[in-house]
Amino acid sequence: MTTAPDRGEQERELQQLEEQLAQLQAAGSDVPDLETRLQALRERVQALREALWRQPTPWQVVQAARHPQRPKLGDYLQRLFTDVVELHGDRLFGDDPAMFCGLARLDGQAVVVVGHHKGKDTRENVHRRWGMPNPEGYRKAARVLRLADKLGLPAVTLVDTPAAYPGVEAEERGQAEAIARSILTLAQLRSPVVVAITGEGGSGGALAIGVGDRVLMMQYAIYSVIPPEGCAAILWRDAARKEEAASALKLTAQDLLELGVVDEVVPEPLGGAHLDPERAAQFLREALVRHLREVQALPPEERLQRRYDKYRRMGRFTAHPEDLLAGGR
Amino acid sequence: MLNWLRRPKYESVERRDIPAGLWAKCPRCGQLVYRKELERNLKVCPKCGYHHRLSGPERLRLLVDEGTFEEWDAELASVDPLGFPEYADRYRHAVQRTGRREAVLTGRGRIEGVEAAVAVLDFAFLGGSMGSVVGEKVARTFERAVELRLPVVTCSASGGARMQEGVLSLMQLAKTVAAVGRLHTAGLPFVSVLCDPTTGGVTASFAMLGDVHVAEPGALIGFAGARVIEQTIRQKLPEGFQTAEFLLRRGLVDLIVPRSELKSTLARLLRLMGAGGEVAVDHRA
Numbered sequence A: 001m002t003t004a005p006d007r008g009e010q011e012r013e014l015q016q017l018e019e020q021l022a023q024l025q026a027a028g029s030d031v032p033d034l035e036t037r038l039q040a041l042r043e044r045v046q047a048l049r050e051a052l053w054r055q056p057t058p059w060q061v062v063q064a065a066r067h068p069q070r071p072k073l074g075d076y077l078q079r080l081f082t083d084v085v086e087l088h089g090d091r092l093f094g095d096d097p098a099m100f101c102g103l104a105r106l107d108g109q110a111v112v113v114v115g116h117h118k119g120k121d122t123r124e125n126v127h128r129r130w131g132m133p134n135p136e137g138y139r140k141a142a143r144v145l146r147l148a149d150k151l152g153l154p155a156v157t158l159v160d161t162p163a164a165y166p167g168v169e170a171e172e173r174g175q176a177e178a179i180a181r182s183i184l185t186l187a188q189l190r191s192p193v194v195v196a197i198t199g200e201g202g203s204g205g206a207l208a209i210g211v212g213d214r215v216l217m218m219q220y221a222i223y224s225v226i227p228p229e230g231c232a233a234i235l236w237r238d239a240a241r242k243e244e245a246a247s248a249l250k251l252t253a254q255d256l257l258e259l260g261v262v263d264e265v266v267p268e269p270l271g272g273a274h275l276d277p278e279r280a281a282q283f284l285r286e287a288l289v290r291h292l293r294e295v296q297a298l299p300p301e302e303r304l305q306r307r308y309d310k311y312r313r314m315g316r317f318t319a320h321p322e323d324l325l326a327g328g329r
Numbered sequence B: 001m002l003n004w005l006r007r008p009k010y011e012s013v014e015r016r017d018i019p020a021g022l023w024a025k026c027p028r029c030g031q032l033v034y035r036k037e038l039e040r041n042l043k044v045c046p047k048c049g050y051h052h053r054l055s056g057p058e059r060l061r062l063l064v065d066e067g068t069f070e071e072w073d074a075e076l077a078s079v080d081p082l083g084f085p086e087y088a089d090r091y092r093h094a095v096q097r098t099g100r101r102e103a104v105l106t107g108r109g110r111i112e113g114v115e116a117a118v119a120v121l122d123f124a125f126l127g128g129s130m131g132s133v134v135g136e137k138v139a140r141t142f143e144r145a146v147e148l149r150l151p152v153v154t155c156s157a158s159g160g161a162r163m164q165e166g167v168l169s170l171m172q173l174a175k176t177v178a179a180v181g182r183l184h185t186a187g188l189p190f191v192s193v194l195c196d197p198t199t200g201g202v203t204a205s206f207a208m209l210g211d212v213h214v215a216e217p218g219a220l221i222g223f224a225g226a227r228v229i230e231q232t233i234r235q236k237l238p239e240g241f242q243t244a245e246f247l248l249r250r251g252l253v254d255l256i257v258p259r260s261e262l263k264s265t266l267a268r269l270l271r272l273m274g275a276g277g278e279v280a281v282d283h284r285a
């Protein structure tokens, strides 16, 4: 056994190779042996990527989940759905650009789509508050989900948010109540609900639209009760220890599959969905359609009971004092 | 949840909750109060009306008729599902200090004679944080209330979800909310009492889904922590932000009730809402 290569070193090398590759491609046909050199570079990039992503660290996954080029709601709307019609406003206060709601077709079937709306660039992100909803966002979601119930349409929710927006106005308008009410709406919805966590699953702000019959999670998405930086600040009074915190929080898709919080991990292209958004979307589409079909086949009463039981079972504890903190049920 | 960013307040809070010595200093008006007098006054400062925090058992003694409380699920205890740093030690310390196994006390009892299912969060136990056990006991409280046709009263005091149980603690929001939903469907009343402080995941779940929300004067109630908000908006927060009075003005709580009147108010509300033997005609059919 040789000693494990340094990840930081590998990441830097990968970045350099990717830059070389881009330069070479830009230089074009006047480079001698262009194809041979491109091929060699591509192979080295692929080998390095495989080495880096065979067993990614939780922090690597956090970075992939937050990657600026990671496909966002807009990409998935375009690639997964047809006939998309956005619906605006909570009918109470306003319209929240951080929350998307609409009607669309998935695999030909009309569905209600709800999802956190992160932007493509800084300008759009300022407008959409980086996908962090205010109460009117959650209330819009609940309104449109009730429409799904009225029409008997299935609901698909796409989760990608750092958190519910922490602001003065959000508190004034009842952020906590809006989140709780949205969770209740989903818990009691007669329509089938399939949830996909596509990027950042940031605590209550994510869960507010993250309760369903099936919860899917993309391979390099994260889902956490607190951001690793905040966790490190509390535990060690040092936000810089975020990498350790990311490991401690068990926030990767694989961790959450093992904890019974998600039902399936949706594969991504090696190194992250941003490297091949089209393929990432294909994987997600296939999983959404398959799970939706399965839960649609159930009678509504049974579906509701199963959804209730699913959440009812979550958590680990003991009734035997000798097990106290031993690792549990 | 975000509120955890406000560093374990319960350490300093503990000193505030149980003032040592003969005299206690009021954290609001700074006056020294004779401890026995403070106790007699239900831990409300006789000088300025500041409501000191109550432990779970103190809250139960305040609200439930003597000798009528039957505790549920007292045996449930936490495990360390993630092997989280320092969790086992912190948890054991909390158990030793409080003599209880978790941050919530649940059961049935009478409030001025009105039978109710009751869940009382205890801020002195790991900041009243909601992990698997708190979520489970709260959910069972709502489910038993449905079986027994009882109204539910919860008294919240919590910093939010318990970080040390990771996403499993977040899932307790969904679990408790789903159980509240069953109570609502069964047409049974739910009064949520919001005590100082109620923030994060507890506010964003069962505590904000009451039919009636009752708050104690001056209680801090909110979702995001003040420091997180300040860091995000880079502004000082307005005076009285996230207090019970602020929430009343914003339409998020129904009434603010001083501690001396809390029990009688709850009993009156529960009776008006059809509990305690009054027969209501079911107009829903």
Ligand SMILES: [Zn+2]
Pocket (backbone or CB within 6 Å): B026, B027, B028, B029, B030, B031, B045, B046, B047, B048, B049, B050
């Ligand atoms: Zn005072």
